[in-house]
Amino acid sequence: MSEMANTDPEGIDAVRMTWNVWPRTKVEASKCVIPLAATIAPIRPHPDIPTLPYAPLRCRTCSAALNAFARVDLVAKIWICPFCYQRNHFPPHYAMISETNLPCELYPQYTTVQYTLQPDPNNPSSAPQLPPVFVFVLDTCMIEEELEFVKSAMKQAIGLLPENALVGFVSFGTQAHVHELGFSDMSKVYVFRGNKEITKEQVLEQLGLGAAGRRPTAGYPKGLQNGFTNTGVNRFLLPASDCEFTLNSLLDELQTDQWPVQAGHRASRCTGVALSVAAGLLGACLPGTGARIVALVGGPCTEGPGTIVSKDLSEPVRSHKDLDKDAAPYFKKAVKFYDSLAKQLVSQGHVLDLFASALDQVGVAEMKVAVERTGGLVVLAESFGHSVFKDSFKRVFKDGEQTLGLCFNGTLEINCSKDIKIQGVIGPCTSLEKKGPNVADTVIGEGNTTAWKMCGLDKSTCFTVLFDVSSSDKSNAPGVANPQLYLQFLTSYQDPEGKTMLRVTTVTRQWVDSAVSSEELIQGFDQETAAVVMARITSLKMEMEEGFDATRWLDRNLIRLCSKFGNYRKDDPSSFTLNPCFSLFPQFMFNLRRSQFVQVFNNSPDETAYFRMLLNRENITNAAVMIQPSLISYSFNSLPQPALLDVASISADRILLLDSYFSIVIFHGMTIAQWRNMGYQNQPEHQAFAQLLQAPQDDAQMIIRERFPVPRLVVCDQHGSQARFLLAKLNPSATYNNANEMAAGSDVIFTDDVSLQVFFEHLQRLAVQS
């Protein structure tokens, strides 16, 4: 990983592709095995991106934005759209354009530019600078201690919110309570029953926010603030500065759910209704308001819509096995419910963030759809007292360098050259169902569109766009067509200050006739991106396709890839070699097969859903770490250096730092651990040892600081029980089967899994088969 960390493979555009040269035809594309895909982090900040204070010029026919790849006739004041070849006149205010006076977007180095859009005076819905809205939805079905943790986290969060941010509060247990923060006489809550599905209209009506209920409510300053005139919603949503005190005292008094829990039963928890109610409440906000529902959930939903398990404790929460065997009676219904919730939220443009902290599952698998479609954040922890929750939660609200840069109401539009079809997007977004000539027939992920809604997105949000090539051999004679292909990503969004921004990223790649030569193709292969894209597709297929055998599918594809791009003599495994552009890929696949994304049975459906959501939204580098963790070795003998992800890297006198994205493991070799236990690091003569001990800690902290959600830090010693976090990720080159061969101080892994070597042997054999 470390060598990657220094480079910026995404550059100013934040775009990476599986293939950086594209085969021209559908047939050839399919022969490439690894699909044509681009990943983009649409609002990733980069110091070189210029921000332009005006709106971009759009092509008359395809509405692509003017970009550096447009051919410009400075004399005729005409530009030719690279996507549709439409000739567009420059408008009058571009009259000054000349060779020496080019607008920023035409500079070749500014393939990505950002525009600040002025609010449209004719469209009141895009009213200026709406403050963000945060509705906290807090579970109260938990033990006192947990509730205290989550309360203090909430208080801290409210303190961190911008003063003008509007805050609402919903708590829930057996029933959902909407707290009217603007009622000064006493604490006042609207109670919604937990076992009844409720529509947005009902919520509004019952909160007195419906069409009929939109009467001026006396006692509240009228017609004022924040553009929420006369909706009455300002009874429930108050500026953070106004309601901080109320909320704090309210939280102080808040008790765990008072409804009795029968012995041998789970608490009755109406997560579904609570979220519907929160969504309904936000429905009263003006359209275009950036709002997030921050759900803090401490257990499974057992009441009403969204129920994932019965209250009877003798019935365990569904496992992957149950899902496979269709033995999870609540699953589909709950998913359907959250799907409709997602639709509502998307139509309102609001985000659902999920912070789940429980030892058992809470239903992340079911809620995934709502979180992912709205671009919400998700954090899964064991306890609200755990740093994974606490620090992550703080990060969400904290400003400054570490800010997540939470933005709202994003829309992604993609323009691409003729013959390129978009199959879909994998990532935290929703298809806007905007049909066009560039829409492919086959759909992968959020498809059937050239535009996507991202209710919430942040600076690290990343999407995978899957493409198809439509042209056949005959339709386009080579040479006639443009040798370059163009892709343009237009992302509009509200930034944290409420400004509307538009970022335009235009990239070009080369067409290649792979029938003639695959060499160019090989050079254009990005194996890291390819591995991540394969992982994302695999995850998607595992979710969508019943009885999908991920391992077989990956193996088959890998063998096909190796057969196509490897150098070998038929039926001679020993002759097999791979181009360096492919050399890492088989190992990625090996680790992917062993990863939590494919080997789901070691995890709960909730964890799997969590891992997959993060896999889909993280950038390639981080996603690659999820698939194939990085391992750094610290010893007296050398500087910290990457180590093989192999059990053989374990040594008694080394410290290993494993970063598997979700957890970071600091692993002390036996000897190191003994020294440490004896306290050598505290002796002045052993300062070097102290530094050795400290180095991985510092590095770990550095990773933790950068990452959201905050990873779990595991500090362990060789042969300790926590060492399993490391061992599980290592290549089992040494197992009890060959324990006699191992070196002293090394370790064995008790597994029957094949090791990388065995995997390679098989791969070579199968790849060369005729």
Add this chain to the structure above:
Amino acid sequence: MAAPVPPGAPRPGANARQQSPHPNFNPNFQTNPNSLADNMQNMNLNRPHSMPNSGPRPSPFGQPPPFPQSSVTAGFPVASPPMSRPGPPPGMVGRPAVIPAGPLQSTLPANVPPGRPVGLPVSHPLPFGSRPPPASLSSSTGGAVLPSSAFPSSGVSSASAAPPPPARAPAQAPTMRSVLGSSAVSSPQTPPLPSASSPFPAMTQARPPPPGSPYGPQTWSMQPQQGTQPPHIPGSTHAQPPRMFGMPQQALPNQAMTNIPPALGQPGAPMSGSSKIDPNQIPRPIPNATPIVYETRHGNSANPPPPATSDYIVRDTGNCSPRYMRCTINQIPCTGDLLTTSAMQLALLVQPMALPHPSEDPIQVVDFGESGPVRCSRCKGYINPFMKFIDQGRKFICNLCGFTDDTPRDYHCNLGPDGRRRDADERPELCRGTVEFVASKEYMVRDPMPAVYFFLIDVSMNAVQTGATAAACSAINQVISDLPEGTRTQVGIATFDSTIHFYNLKRALQQPLMLIVPDIQDVYTPLETDVIVQLSECRQHLELLLENIPTMFQTSTTAESCFGAAIKAAFLAMKSIGGKLLVFQSVLPSVGIGALSSREAEGRTNISASEKEAHKLLQPADKILKTMAIEFAEYQVCVDVFVTTQTYVDIASISVIPRTTGGQVYYYYPFSAVSDPAKLYNDLRWNITRPQGFEAVMRVRCSQGIQVQDYSGNFCKRIPTDVDLAGIDCDKCILVTLKHDDKLQDGSECGFQCALLYTTVYGQRRIRVTNLSLPCTNMLSNLFRSADLDTQFTCFLKQAAIEIPTCPLLQVRDHVTNLCINILLSYRKFCATVSSTGQLILPEALKLLPLYTLALIKSRGLRNDGRIDDRSFWFNYVSSLSTPLAIPLVYPRMFAIHNVDTKDGDESVLPPTIPLSSEHVCDDGIYLLENGEDALIYFGSSVDSSILQQLFGFTSVDEVPTQFVMQQFSNPLSKNFNDVVNVIRQQRCSYLRFALCKKGDPSGMAFLSCMVEDKNANGPSYVEFLVHIHRQIQMKMS
């Protein structure tokens, strides 16, 4: 278990007295000076069981003083000290009667002149306590005194107006009717056998009507002579002290009376004929001022009870007090045919928790331990004094079903020479008409419920703006301290407009938490536990909240009110325990479950269609509320609704809920924030403090030959034999109609037993068993003689009330009139055949029936000029109304108050009543008219301004305000007026709703419409009505 009496109960000998026991032992004669206090305590039957042991309560088994003959008089002085002693009221032991003045003053100062004992409900028993000792009893006979008693002949009839003779003298019946003229001249001292009936025409010139009131005090003085020495009665009976009500000697005069002059009686006689009837001589009710003592049985036979409206003190000597149960006829016809011939109804009016007179003995509590009370193994009737023990006490014969049961071994006792068990007088269940058994486990499906009070207050815009919300909150705040003490008392509170607001009152919270239930189509309770909490835990929160509610909703603009949803939600919160739900409603329920439409207005705009269907507006709008009510009753939730409104609220629909759950509707229309809060508070306080029970079941059993036909009242009936009462209190009365299914034996007795299983407010499960045994007769005349006017009329009234929502009004009125006519016709036909057809002959016992019938026809419920809600309220009010209050409701009392200071030294605080005729209303007078619920004060047009100044503080009739608050000024007139009002309040257990009426004003018209003897749009004058009845009888005769 030889002694099933509770171990701690006073035993014979404990209170040993010199007097020897007597079978007719009357416990009130035990001269325990503390008896009143104890009575008070025990009257509140809901005391913890330990009470009997702790107090110096008179021993029920002690040697009672010899009762009859001379001892009676001796007994009185003894009994009187406790009577005059201001004892604590029942249900609020130890609280001074004036208490309401304190809290009231703070919030409603205007209503409460300092020092005046207001708040009747609180001080309710005071009427008795403050009454003069019954030393003057000797001068008072029974209640019914003919108004024309100034005349010798009528004087006789007034004596005879006393209760009918006992069964022993039935033989005279045929000769007992009076014939016109035959008794025309008779002296009081020697009443002629056929008792007086004055032929009006003959008398008119002979006797000038006494000026002013025809029934002055002189009436009283005449009565002793009249009644004392009936010549032909054997000494054994007539030796009874004359003041004893219902004495046998009164049996002799027959009860026929009023005549219509022949001329009048002719069919087609012109109305002018009425001028020939002296309106002063026609029958009118005459109150008696001092209580009489009434023994329920004497000489082993039932004693006919005094009129329900009279003042009496009961000695339970085997039959129950008539307060608890009384029959329309005090002798039971042997056959159904005989009953049909009489045209009378056979029914019981049961008021199982009726409030006793403070001088009466408390009901004894008997604990049979785990085995529970002894019962007949066939009919499950409870052991009672009429079960006959045979075979040396080893067996007993059930008086209800006739089955012979084995006596339980530990209940065995030998019989004495008189055939009674030797221990009969020591065991209340064998010598008392009413006893209470401690219920054993088998009578409980769960632990007895705690006392739960849930208050539900309308806070919609109208409610807040009219002050109704503030009045309700203030009333509740004041009654909190009256709720039963202890950890078993739980309270909850909620408010509602277009949503329902619950409040979490738990002490842990810094302030109450408002929980809003916004889904009013499908309601739920917002918390399972903390919306109903122990009173001791939330008192401060509750008080704070009640103070805040009116201001909290002051600016509310929510006009809608979700009454149905709110009570449903409150019910859901209470469902697991049950309890009382007290709802304060101010506007028409317009949204949510059970929302109602403004039917009245719709009816008005669509008159042509509504004419025929007018009564439909008096029916509930839909079944939703009824279904809810049945569910409430099932879970023992009793709902009382306080309607404080200025508009139509559809009481017809709303009232279904209280009616089904054993609650009641209180109606304040038009609600006035000035004058009504005091009444609201007092009503609420009485509602909570009166003797009452929860989760009750009641059944009436009858001897073979008679069976219960139906029950009517405020309850829920799921199976035909029982009524379920989520709540039962001392004011609730249930009409039980009876029918024959076989013949009864002449000379035998027919038994009735009402068993009420209930839970006291202190959480004891009790069975109150009320027994009545009446003689059976084959003689029609006996039936007429023993007819109980008040009960019969109450029965009429209730049945008319039931018909009102289902029948066209004309039909109801005709039905009522025909009931009256048919009875009189039967009497005329079979018992007064000798007399000329020109005479209208009324049975003495029922002589007021025409007057009451006329009053009923003119009453608010049977008029169609009133508001729908007024009528709905009227017939709902009637449905649970007790007999003593039923009569004044239709025939109110009227007093002159401009001269209350000119008392003639009489012991009575109340001035004489005035007939309800405008002839008696003078232009210079001020009159008070009260019907037990409302009180109208009428100002003549030329009232002396100084009187006005003294009484009301203004000097001209023109200054009569629209809203009235009682005030006491420092002058005797005002003081007396206040005393009068307080006495009435105490008598009625009601604070009374005052309205001021001015001559020539619509308010004056309202007053005049109460003059039932006048001819007006709603019916003929009294005289005309008598003529009408007479004519009808004549027609049917011929």
